[in-house]
Amino acid sequence: MRLTSGVGSERAPHFSPDGRTIAFTGQLDGNVDVYVVPVEGGVPKRLTAHPGADECRGWRPDGKAVLFTSGMLSNTDHGRLFTVPVTGGFPTPLPFPAGEDGAFSPDGTRVAVTPHGKWQEAWKRYRGGQTAPIRLIDLKDSRWKDVPRENTDDTEPVWIGDRIYYRSDPNGVMGVFSYDLKTGKKKAVVPGVGPYDVKTVVAGPGGIAVGKVGSVLVIDPA
DSSP states (O other): OOOOSSSSSSEEEOOOHHHSEEEEEOOOSSSEEEEETTTTTTEEOOOOOOOEEEEEEEEESSSSEEEEEESSSSSSOOOEEEEEETTOOEEEOOOOOOOSEEEEEESEEEEEOOOOOSOTTOSSSSTTTTTTOOEETTTTTOOEEEEESSSSHHHHEEEEETTTEEEEOSSSSEEEEEEEEOOOOEEEEEOOOSSSSSSEEEEEETTEEEEEEEEEEEEEEO
């Protein structure tokens, strides 16, 4: 069922924790901003108004605020992560200087972050200085540690229970991996094989959606 009809681009949909609302990035008013729309349809509600691009990244676990990245208040070339109330209001920056992608822990005390993006997202087998880690940040004191890696390009974390799922390219092609916070072990969930990358990973109630070669795969975390 189609939910939007704007002439611009609508992308990056994220289910709310209760499954009743979808937050997304849209150009419905010309600028790139964050919107929410009920799953049964209706008029989307605009949540951000910064003149630059505000890109939706997900939800706070309590469902009361949407997570997004934006260049506002940034002291670098990279964006910062913010939350904005789903009812509307002023955005609140998370307490660290940069963030391209992110996902809250289930209890909302930590966040998994891709600290920066690349100027050219389509490079395969890239191992230069713009490769990114997944950074686990404690929101009470901003202390952090990285998910272990060997200069892979890791991005788009989603946090489910005691595991973090994310895109990574140890073989040069993007697949989906999981990191177990209790054991410290990583494993391939959708191996990066063949010529085509996994392009997107997003979590919702009951599953993880993975985009590859124009298809959507749904992974059951259990």
